[in-house]
Amino acid sequence: MDIDYANHLYEIEGTLNENQAYELSTKTIGKEIRFTTDGSEPDSSSTVYEAPIPFTADMTLKAQVFDDDEPLGRLFTQEFLYHKGVGATISINKEPHKSYPGSGANGLINGIKGSDSRYGDSEWLGFWGEDLKIRVDFEQELGVNEIELRFYHAPGQWIYAPNDLKISSDPHAPFSKIKPVSKSGNFYNYKIDLKVASSAFILLVPNYGIIPEGHQGAGNKAWTFIDEIIIN
Structure with missing residues (x-):
């Protein structure tokens, strides 16, 4: 069997920086990263990565390491969903559990959704047995029509989505x-559905509580896993 054990050297890693631009890197020195932002696969004529890529609209970023005209390693793909929360200020009353910190609080409004197949990636935030108060502040008053978000639910792994949430677009309402x-x-x-003009909103996320008898982890506190908060 012909296995390329050095293939991992050509893998690309990506990070969204504080200026809402996406940085690409690879362990390999002396090779080029080429990329596209329209969902097409990069080839030897695609743009060479030289500086962080601005994120100002929906885009599908694809990148590949090249040695001259030859692609090396696996294709890197990252979807971006631009919404009104991107670049806003967010705070959470509790820190995520050290085992599941994701990208921190900012990871909930960075335009990158968590994995559809696992909850341990850099976008899902995990909290153990804690009620959450999440506040998002905009630089100025914005018209907000709706907010979408999702929670992971896997009782066999002690993970329970909340049965309901509470929201207010006015800290005094x-x-x-x-x-x-x-x-x-x-x-x-x-x-x-909100359809309000607001400079902030507060979201209350109650923990499920103690896992009931007859279920995996009965008698223990349940986990809460939350993904991107999409604001439009």
Whole structure:
């Protein structure tokens, strides 16, 4: 069997920096990274990566290491979903668990959704047995029509999505209770219609509580895993 054990040297890693630009890197020295932002696969004529790539609209970034005209390693792909929360200020009353920190609080409004197949990547944030208060502040008052978000739900792994959320677009106004609009696979999906002008909103996420008898982990606190908060 012909196995290229050095293939991992050509793998590309990506990071969104504080200026909302995406940085690419590879362990290999002396090779070029070429990329596209329209979803097409890069080839030897594609743009050479030289500086962080601005993220100002929806895009599908694809990148590949090249040695002259020859592609090396695996194709790198990252989807970006630009929304009104990108670049806003976010705070959470609790720190994510050290085992599942994701990208920190900013990872919830960075335009990058978590994996559809696992909760341990850099975008899902995990909290153990804690009620959450999430606040998002915009630089100025914005018209917000809706907010979408999802939670991971896998009782066999002690992970329970909340049964409801509470939201307020005014820190001094009452909270409205929101139920999930759909449940698909391991996800509880929420879509919150607001249609308000606001400079901030607060989201209350109650922990499921103690896992009931007859379930994996009975008697223990449940985990909460939350993904991108999409604001439009």
